[in-house]
Amino acid sequence: MSGNDIVRVKRNPDLPLRFRSDGTFKILQVADMHYANGMMSRCRDVLESEFPYCSDLNTTRFLKRMLEAEKPDFIAFTGDNIFGSSTADAAESLLEAFGPAMESGLPWAAVLGNHDQESTMNREELMSFLSLMDYSVSQVNPSAEVPSSHVKGGMMTDIDGFGNYNLDVYGAPGSHLANSSVLNLFFLDSGDRAVVQGVRTYGWIKESQLGWLRSLSHGFQGQERDVHQSADALRQAKSPALTFFHIPIPETLVSSGDVRAVFMGHDHTNDFCGNLNDIWFCYGGGFGYHGYGKAGWPRRARVILAELGKGDKDWKGVERIKTWKRLDDEKLNKVDEQVLWVHWPSR
Numbered sequence: 001m002s003g004n005d006i007v008r009v010k011r012n013p014d015l016p017l018r019f020r021s022d023g024t025f026k027i028l029q030v031a032d033m034h035y036a037n038g039m040m041s042r043c044r045d046v047l048e049s050e051f052p053y054c055s056d057l058n059t060t061r062f063l064k065r066m067l068e069a070e071k072p073d074f075i076a077f078t079g080d081n082i083f084g085s086s087t088a089d090a091a092e093s094l095l096e097a098f099g100p101a102m103e104s105g106l107p108w109a110a111v112l113g114n115h116d117q118e119s120t121m122n123r124e125e126l127m128s129f130l131s132l133m134d135y136s137v138s139q140v141n142p143s144a145e146v147p148s149s150h151v152k153g154g155m156m157t158d159i160d161g162f163g164n165y166n167l168d169v170y171g172a173p174g175s176h177l178a179n180s181s182v183l184n185l186f187f188l189d190s191g192d193r194a195v196v197q198g199v200r201t202y203g204w205i206k207e208s209q210l211g212w213l214r215s216l217s218h219g220f221q222g223q224e225r226d227v228h229q230s231a232d233a234l235r236q237a238k239s240p241a242l243t244f245f246h247i248p249i250p251e252t253l254v255s256s257g258d259v260r261a262v263f264m265g266h267d268h269t270n271d272f273c274g275n276l277n278d279i280w281f282c283y284g285g286g287f288g289y290h291g292y293g294k295a296g297w298p299r300r301a302r303v304i305l306a307e308l309g310k311g312d313k314d315w316k317g318v319e320r321i322k323t324w325k326r327l328d329d330e331k332l333n334k335v336d337e338q339v340l341w342v343h344w345p346s347r
Helices: 056-070 090-097 099-104 123-131 207-218 227-237
Strands: 024-030 074-078 108-111 165-170 181-187 193-196 199-202 241-244 259-264 273-276 279-283 300-310 315-327 334-342
Touching (some): 024 056, 056 090, 056 099, 056 300, 056 315, 074 259, 090 099, 108 181, 181 207, 181 315, 259 315, 259 334, 273 334
Parallel strands (some): 074 108, 241 259, 259 279
Antiparallel strands (some): 165 181, 193 199, 273 279, 300 315
């Protein structure tokens, strides 16, 4: 190593993730940044009056504005973080795209979309790089929790994709749940491209990933159980879970028993939340300016707020989950606030 080489140690966030002392935990979802080469990358689908001065730097500015306005506890990036086909160097683009998150010192995590790997890194390299960035809690893949799993470097190797992992959010400090997970955050790799019967299409979440998710949700080490028999009981007993990935999928995750809401990207001009089999599926809406959008339709970000229940003397488990969006307009307008889930104690 030469004398000019500098060794940097990753800066880590304060862990574990936990609710605030006021009983809240706020997540900022950033979908489809599509970051490329900074000020050299022009905006797409903006008003003609905005185009001459619009670039990737508008995406950076929007992220900084959101962090200042909402002051989240955690940031979830749901794929197409960089626009690989427009990106000269993936590492440089990643460092610029996630710069505001790293500067904030907040814990953040990311999954990949279908465009991230189109530059100078493959999907495994991208997730490894993301996991090593300052304040990132991203993981390449889950640790080997299932005895039958093939293991490489302490990670499962019989699970499809890169970027499948879970994060626990603990109860409020000083409460009786301070050392217990009360909210689970699941991250899944929904893939990139695929060819099915000669037709080129997008990827999807594979059975190996859903199997891992179900085993984790059920608290079993790979053992089989009657999913239909246990789902209702699990939904009462388990801590609620939120799931994050890029490409919308038809699977509903009902068999996991604890997933209350799913947050996705991919469709930039879709920011709708819909309920399917008691699970909410919410699109983030397009965040980045170098990705396609719709002129006159502001870029946007989604916020998710989980709130603990209050007992006579102490905080309890999660009681309510709600969401809203903010638009990248002059006032950063807040729109479409809605409650996604409320815990009704069994009688």
